[in-house]
Each structure stands twice: as C-alpha cells, then as structure tokens.
Amino acid sequence: MQVFKAMFKVMRSRLPSALIYIVCFFAISAIIANASTKENKFEASRLGISIFDEDDTPESHALTDFLKKSNDIVEIENDRDIIIDSLYYKRIDYALIINKGYAERIKAGDTSELFGSYHMDDSFSVVYMGQVLDEYVNSVKAYISMGKTFDEAVTSTEEVMSQNAEVNMFRADNGGNSHFSVDFAGYFQYMPYILISIIISVVSLVLVTMNKKDIRYRTSCSCLKESSYTFQLFLGSFLFVFVIWILFMIAGMILNKEVYTGRAWYAVLNSFIFSIVVGTMAVLVASFEPKDNVLNLITQVLGLGMSFFCGIFIPVEVLSDKVLSAARFLPAYWYVRANNMIADITQFDLNEVIQCYLIQLGFAAAMVIITLLVRKVRYSGAAIGTAVKKAAAEH
C-alpha cells in the first residue's frame, strides 16, 4: 500500500488550507446555531411603560406593583407632549393612566373607564397591555364576587397570572417534519461549498502529484501492477472524502446539539451522495493535471459558482428561471432540491428525493467516464509518443 500511504503524506502539505476551510465553516455554523437557538427560545416580552396613577390608592398601587414585575417602568413627566414624544421615539411602548375612582369602581364590579392610555396605533404593545389589564381586572372582579377581599383577590390574580406555560418552538412547515430542525437544514444547506472547496483542493492536488508524468512513468517501471496503483489511488481518495464527510456529520450533531432521527437521515444520505459526486469531480479535475494556482482557481469557480447558481448561498426562490434551468446541469442543484424537500422548504416527496439522489449519482458516473476518457488520451502510448516525437523534432 505504498501509493496509498504516499497519498496521505502528500496530503500533509494541503492540510493547513483544508483546516482553514473546516475551522471557518464550523465557526460560522456554531455562530448560526447559537443565534438560531436563541431565536427559538420563548421569552415573554417586557414593555417599557409609564404609569400615571391618578387614583393613588392601595388598590391602584397593587396594580402598579403587578405591572412592574413583567414590564420596565419608565418615569416621565405627566405631560401630553412629552408622553407623545416618548412614544414616537420609542422611549416607552405604552403610557397607562389609572383613572381617579379606580379602586371604588373595581370594588363595585364596574370595569368601565378604569384606565386611560397613550399608545401608537396598531402596535403590538396596545394589544398586549389591553389583554394584561383585562385579564387582571376581570380576575380581581371575579375573586371579589366569589367573596374574597380586594387584597386576597389581587394576590390570587397575581398567582394565576404569574404562572408560565411551557412553550416549545416548532417551525411551521408543510409536512410536520419535527425531526429536521431549521438549524440542521441550514447546516446541510451550506455544506456543499465547503465539501467542494476541501475535497477538490486536497484530493485533486494529491492525484495531480501522484500522476505527474515522471512519477507515473517511474511507477510504471516498477513491479506494481497498474490495477493496484489505480485501486490505491481510488481507496485513498475515497477514504479522504469519507473522513471529511463523517467529520461534518459528527460536527453537525455537536454544533446543533441534535442527533439524526427520522427524516434527517435523508439529508445525511444526500450529503454522502454529494460527497461522492465531489470526489469524482476532484478526480476529473486532477486528470487535466492543473498547476497549483490553476487548481485553486478551479476550486473557487466550482465552489462559488455552484453555490450561487444552485441555491446554496441564495435561496432557490429568488433565482430566476433561466438560472435554475442552467443549474439543473450541475449536481449541487439536485442536492439543494433534495435538501429543500427534506427540510420542508418545498413539499416533501420521497420519490422525488430519491430521484435527486439518482441524478447526483448519474453526475458521478458521468464524471468517472469522462475521467477515464481523458486518462486514456493523456496516458496512452500515443501521448508519450507525441512528446518524444516533439522532442526528437526539436533536435
């Protein structure tokens, strides 16, 4: 397995740049996952409110104390212009006026004209505060009618209203796919760019090195069978692709703090198939024996090109029909299409997902065939002969 081992020794030279890609991707994924986790957590909103207590009774103070617990009280002057300015500049969300006679009315079971307010029309704060005040007043009124004193009614109301319901966030999707979260979908969405960048830049470079004309001739002079040489190159390339893919799958679980269940396995399979496609792409690129700087250029063109045209960086919905028609001839399009279905961004259809897998595998097969043709031309006796003839003619 000399060739196989040599491949990994040659890879050493390319690992630093591959590591940069990996670290950057993981760092960005971690940031996105972290930000996304915060977004998904339910947290009751706190409003900035100003309270003007014109009743100034223990009952009105009880209401003020209750509101302080779940909102931020902003002290401003009780002046209409100042209040309106504060609302306009969003220093406060809501200004509540507890009308004079609040205590008497509520004890009498009269809930009309208890409050006045300043607010921005159609704002969320109006609805929210309206609900809170209604619930508070109705609850106190109900407890008083049940025979409790006002203080007891306020205490019971606060107890009831301070109970928090346990809230779990689920993304509204088309198929109720709770096994494949938004975070996971995003992680798989951006993966093709990194897979292309790493696999092509590393595998192609190694294969170019191993297939340099002189090295190849020298190896052909040895007793190593051609089939064994090719097999070792294939094995080395496949192992690298597999290790990178496994690394991303494990990192996906760690970064998103989730395990693969249910439909997530379709995404895992989709990424594995795409990794194989990229592997064959790397072999094809290597068969043209590009120089190092050209190889970098090819890697970027393929990585960025597919990312922008196939919906990796830009959602498919915003791409024009012409772009999408052209993108159909690129494997990343079918990866993204399958991924979108798995993530319920588009309607999930297992048959269509499998079709996407098969089309990607078709791309892989096509690239293998083209590679074999290129190699046949480049490494045939005719090619060597042409080179020798040229050299001979020069002399």
Add this chain to the structure above:
Amino acid sequence: MENTVIKINNLVKRYGDLIALDHLDLEIKQGEVFGLLGPNGSGKTTTINCLLSLLSFDKGDIEIFGKKMTPVSYDIKKEIGVIMQNVTVFEELTVYENIDYFCGLYIKDKAKRREYVEEAIKFVELGDFRKFYPKKLSGGLLRRLNIACGIAHKPKLIILDEPTVAVDPQSRNRILEGIQELNRNGATVIYTSHYMEEVEQICTRIAIMDKGRKVAEGTKDELKRMIKNTETITIEILDIPDNIAKEIASLPHVYDTDISSGKLTVYCSGGKHNLTRVLEVLQKNELSFGRVYTELPTLNDVFLEITGKALRDKED
C-alpha cells in the same frame, strides 16, 4: 560465463514519418556497464522507454533476463532499477520517505525495506539530509536522491538515463564512482549520455547511436580502432610557409593537416614517432613555435568520422 541480460532484436519505432528507432540490435551481457552514446534525439531515451515497455514499438523483440519484455512482465521489472533523466521524486516527501516509497514499490517486507533504504542513503551519502524535503537540496544532492530512489531495491539491472545532466563536476564524479561501485557489486548497468567523457570513463562497452540507428558498437578501444585517426598533434605556431606545411603533410602516417587560429593540427594514422618527425621538420626550417600537445582519438572523433558531425551540441 557471461549471460545475456538484454537482447534487442530488429527494433523499429515510428512516429508517423519519423523513424525514432531504425532496426536496432543490441545485446548486453551480465556485469557490463553498457553505454548508449549519441546526440540529443538520436534515440537513446526511446530505446530505454521501449526496453521498459513504457512505449509500444512497431517491430522487433526485446528480451530481458531471457524472457520477453511486456508491460505486465512484473517479474522482470522487479529486477530493474530505473534512474530517469528528470529528477523523479515527490516534493512533498522527505528524502527518506521518497526512497522508502520507490523501494516499497518492489520490496513489501518493512524490515527489509528499512535496511535497504538505509543502505541506499548511505550509498549516496545523504545521511545528513534524510529529513530534508527535495526543494531544500542542491542539484547534485537531488541527482543523488534520484539515484537512491532507483537503486534502493538492489536491482540486477540498472538503467540510468543521463543521470548527470546539469550536475556540478564534484557531484558528477561521485555519481560516476557510485555507478562503478554498483557494477562491482554485481549489477549490469545501461548508461545513456551525450557526455562522451563519462561514457569513456565508466562504460565497458559502448553503442553509438545516431538518428535511431546504432552506428558503432564495441569497447572504447575497439571503437577508436575503427577510425583512421590514431593521434592528433597540435602545435601553436604564428605562421608557417606553404612548402613546410606540404612537407609535414607528406610525412609518413600523416593523413591530414589543418592550419587555423595560429595552430597547426596534424592528423596521424598509425606510426610511432609522428610527433618527433613533425618537430624535426619545424626545427630544420628554424621555425619557432609555442606549446605542443598530442591527443589520442576520442569518442567524438569516432562519431565525427562515422557520421560526419560532432557528437556534442554546441551548447553542451
């Protein structure tokens, strides 16, 4: 008893209209250092490529160690060490790793391979550079590494295709000594070059090639005996009258003279006292002259006389 290691019979290789090898016959015996000498484009490397089955050929047969050579003759290839014209190593591997890689293509046993690699490193004196990457090595050291990669598996037949191109004299001598040592250790060597001095120095038998043909073959003495010239006398002299030049040209064994750039060159064929006779003529006519030196024929003279052109390109 000398066994035939390589037998090339009637080998023809064409590239369209260009005939790269024109009915070439060669027989190389065990223990020989066989030189393939010829200018660039004469067919030396094509011969080697055909020999190693890197190139297909149009006609003829090649036998190595008594067996027909084909691209899948792995048992034959196992006994051959190849040192290419270009330095063929991995830039990404260290000196040790490079030798280990190429040795490993032949030797599977790890312990044995380690021993062979160490011996090869010692042989080419790269012990201090085993952890160096090729780009850190000088041209001479690179050539030595190239050789170590080719001989580490201890082949019975070693093919060196112009291994000293662009090498400093010191490294060149070290390489040539190494080749002779390999030969003394039992390896048969094929050495291609267009440096006639190297071929003269190390080869026991030489084939001179031109335009894909073998134009002469034999030991260096045999080759030199094939030509008329046996001695070339050069005398630095400012002016020489025509009658004296004619007198010298008519001396026994002198077959040609040349007067140019303040030098009189006298070409002799046979005879034992040619220099004495030429000097006697000059002294008798009281002509003063500067330095005098004689040269025995070189392989270049052989090539020149056989093909009518110089062996070496001007830029060489």
